[in-house]
Amino acid sequence: MKTKGRSVFVCSQCGFESPKWMGQCGGCGSWNTMTEETVTALSAQAERGRGQGEVRPPSPIGQVASSEQKRLDTGIGELNRVLGGGLVKGSLTLISGEPGIGKSTLILQAAAKLSHRYGKVLYVTGEESEEQVKMRAERIGGLSERLFLLAETQTERILREAESLEPVFVIIDSIQTLYTEQLSSAPGSVSQVRACAGQMMRYAKTSGVPVFLVAHVTKSGELAGPKIIEHLVDTVLHFSGERQHDFRILRSYKNRFGTTSEIGAFEMGQEGLRELSNLSESFLEEASYGTEGAVITAVYEGTRPLLMEIQALVVHSGVGFARRTAVGIDSSRLSMIIAILEKKAGLSLLDKDVYINVTGGMKPEGTSTDLAVAAAIYSAARGIAVSQRKMIVAGELGLTGELRSVRQSQRIAREAERMGFSAILLPAGNGEKLKETPQLKVYCAKNLRQALDICFSGETGR
Ligand SMILES: Nc1ncnc2c1ncn2[C@@H]1O[C@H](COP(=O)(O)OP(=O)(O)OP(=O)(O)O)[C@@H](O)[C@H]1O
Numbered sequence: 228m229k230t231k232g233r234s235v236f237v238c239s240q241c242g243f244e245s246p247k248w249m250g251q252c253g254g255c256g257s258w259n260t261m262t263e264e265t266v267t268a269l270s271a272q273a274e275r276g277r278g279q280g281e282v283r284p285p286s287p288i289g290q291v292a293s294s295e296q297k298r299l300d301t302g303i304g305e306l307n308r309v310l311g312g313g314l315v316k317g318s319l320t321l322i323s324g325e326p327g328i329g330k331s332t333l334i335l336q337a338a339a340k341l342s343h344r345y346g347k348v349l350y351v352t353g354e355e356s357e358e359q360v361k362m363r364a365e366r367i368g369g370l371s372e373r374l375f376l377l378a379e380t381q382t383e384r385i386l387r388e389a390e391s392l393e394p395v396f397v398i399i400d401s402i403q404t405l406y407t408e409q410l411s412s413a414p415g416s417v418s419q420v421r422a423c424a425g426q427m428m429r430y431a432k433t434s435g436v437p438v439f440l441v442a443h444v445t446k447s448g449e450l451a452g453p454k455i456i457e458h459l460v461d462t463v464l465h466f467s468g469e470r471q472h473d474f475r476i477l478r479s480y481k482n483r484f485g486t487t488s489e490i491g492a493f494e495m496g497q498e499g500l501r502e503l504s505n506l507s508e509s510f511l512e513e514a515s516y517g518t519e520g521a522v523i524t525a526v527y528e529g530t531r532p533l534l535m536e537i538q539a540l541v542v543h544s545g546v547g548f549a550r551r552t553a554v555g556i557d558s559s560r561l562s563m564i565i566a567i568l569e570k571k572a573g574l575s576l577l578d579k580d581v582y583i584n585v586t587g588g589m590k591p592e593g594t595s596t597d598l599a600v601a602a603a604i605y606s607a608a609r610g611i612a613v614s615q616r617k618m619i620v621a622g623e624l625g626l627t628g629e630l631r632s633v634r635q636s637q638r639i640a641r642e643a644e645r646m647g648f649s650a651i652l653l654p655a656g657n658g659e660k661l662k663e664t665p666q667l668k669v670y671c672a673k674n675l676r677q678a679l680d681i682c683f684s685g686e687t688g689r
């Protein structure tokens with residue numbers, strides 16, 4: 228029994244609070260994430276947000292100084308793009324990602340470049356020693372005279388150092404290691420992470436210095452996850468990739484200063500992260516043209532088209548039920564595509580396992596990959612390859628088997644041409660408007676049946 232302070236159980240993943248311990252969180256449904264924390268009067272005060280203490284009358288909107296135009300160039304084009312055109316002064320950005328994905332590397336690269344361009348940068352390392360960070364900087368060519376390292380985890384001390392250094396950019400690596408002396412709970416607990424993020428928010432807003440908070444994605448309940456401070460920050464970035472691949476994708480899930488549909492692409496290597504401005508080329512490097520089960524498709528991500536390969540494998544199921552496994556594609560979308568194939572293309576997949584993979588570890592958003600997924604499954608099931616080796620297939624599938632238009636087919640066609648493709652198959656709604664060029668033949672289909680006829684015409688199987 229606790230006598231002092233009110234004790235509550237808080238979910239480390241979503242921040243849900245309960246007076247009693249629960250095995251499963253009532254907010255997000257995670258298991259074993261409820262941890263006990265003591266609520267003190269101070270924590271409520273610490274969380275209250277910016278402008279605390281000072282009283283200012285409301286200002287007419289026209290007289291509020293606008294600083295939106297003041298963006299810093301991070302020196303990394305792909306990062307600038309995801310941020311909405313550079314780093315906004317006074318903004319607070321959260322960057323999350325699995326352990327070892329390359330968060331520190333990305334931010335250190337940006338830090339070094341920003342320091343060359345604009346002035347002092349403060350890199351606060353709560354996780355690694357200054358030596359470790361220096362070794363990384365040496366490896367990736369990120370040494371700079373104006374880059375300052377501080378191994379410190381107490382927020383008050385960090386803010387004092389920041390105020391005397393007067394940097395142009397501050398990095399906290401990571402927010403889960405920070406603590407404030409105002410709270411008695413452990414670093415990494417929900418209340419500490421929230422309070423420290425709140426303090427950094429106030430610093431960013433009052434000083435105009437942009438701040439990056441690095442946060443680990445945690446599966447267990449010991450550390451508070453990035454979700455609990457997403458509402459507080461201006462921008463939420465997520466850095467992802469697959470361990471087997473060197474590709475890394477940076478996405479924004481929330482951005483008060485730009486769109487959230489942009490993606491940034493990188494390749495991890497010995498010298499750090501290399502920007503991939505020609506992603507299609509990287510994705511298609513090992514494409515298996517003319518192989519059964521492989522179809523090249525295009526998606527429009529952010530402001531650019533991307534070409535990628537969809538692979539399907541269809542095998543007889545050994546066990547009683549058929550397996551459907553999708554990597555990179557939503558599995559309920561896959562079930563729908565399979566149902567449409569059975570109904571509209573006469574394919575029987577009842578006793579077949581179906582596997583789908585998007586090469587390069589990509590997870591394309593949207594539905595424009597539907598037709599390519601269907602064509603890949605059809606190709607794998609029938610054992611016939613797409614008859615034209617260099618053809619792009621794109622389109623959304625409706626439940627009746629009709630094809631729906633995709634976004635930006637003009638730009639997709641241009642990208643296909645640039646990458647040396649000789650044909651493109653699109654829904655009639657797109658294809659009829661598209662001008663054919665001597666390099667690129669345009670095929671249109673109204674429905675799945677027509678599309679499959681075009682894909683596999685003249686092929687007799689093997
Ligand atoms: N010498 C090296 N050559 C190539 N790649 C390396 C080398 N050293 C590290 N890496 C890559 O860098 C990754 C670690 O990068 P980084 O420390 O920036 O990740 P992080 O997301 O900050 O990880 P953490 O969760 O530990 O903080 C490794 O997983 C590896 O892919």
Ligand SMILES: [Mg+2]
Pocket residue numbers: 330331332400
């Ligand atoms: Mg790190």
Ligand SMILES: [Zn+2]
Pocket residue numbers: 238239240241242243252253254255256257260
């Ligand atoms: Zn929860």
